[in-house]
Amino acid sequence: MTDQGKFARFLITLSAVIVAGCALTVTIKVMNTDTEALYPPRLLDQETVERQAAEVARGPKNVSRDGVECPAAMEAEEGNKFDCRVRVGYNDKTVTVEVIDDQGRLSMNAS
Template identity: 85%
Template sequence: MTDQGKFARFLITLSAVIVAGCALTVTIKVMNTDPEAFHPPRLLDQEAVELQAARAARGPKDVSRDGVECPTAMEAKKGNKFECRVLVGYNDKTVTVEVVDDQGKLSMNAS
């Protein structure tokens, strides 16, 4: 009977060590996870970007988004670049957009 009791205590101790090891592994894994993975990316306001692109290509008086095509779901991350197409009269102009800071400030150049 004492051999069975010793074996049972050994199994309980071994199980506790394995559970503690698993808990430690999970804790280390969670601590090393990128915090940005838990937050969706901040996206630029599509309408605001299109209005700015229209103004850059057509001038400050034309505030219509008609004829403006910009990519959707652009991340407000410093250094991101993309192009919008703006219809000016019967011609298309390309507006190069660059995100200047992580707050969504933009730089636009029409060509």
Template identity: 35%
Template sequence: MADQQNVARIVTAVSSVVVAVCAVVVTVKVAGADLDPADPPRVLDQTALEQQVANRLQGVREEPVGRVTCPGSVQVIVGNQFDCETWDYLKSAKVRVAIISDQGEIEVTRS
């Protein structure tokens, strides 16, 4: 009977230590976790982008640039490239736009 009580005490002591260690591990993990929500991706304003492309093309060509259409929700990632479509009277043309800085600066080249 005394042996059973000693075994029960040992099992209880070991169980208490295991629970305490688990509690410490969980506390350290939670304290070290980054609980801030992730920042949403930065995207270019579509209207401002289209105006900027038109302005860049206007400086290169003598005739006025018609309408410019660019994709929406373009993420600001350096090196990201996409096409915009320009309309001059009744014909359309594509231009290649590349993001060259993390501030959203672009470079426009004719396709």
């Protein structure tokens, strides 16, 4: 009977070690999880950005998106910069866009 008791205690101890190892593995996996997959980045509205770029390059009377090329999927993250190309007549103007804050406020300059 004593051998059965020792064997039972051994199995209980072994089970506890296996459970602890599994818990540690799960904890490490959770800590290394990419949070970006859980919370995708906020993107700027491309149509609005293109209209604003057109207004900066062409003036307030021609805010059509025709002839405006901005990158797709622009993140609303403070400090992000990108260029939009705006056709003005027969020439292209470059509008440099900078995201001022994570709420999507922008600063634009035409060159």
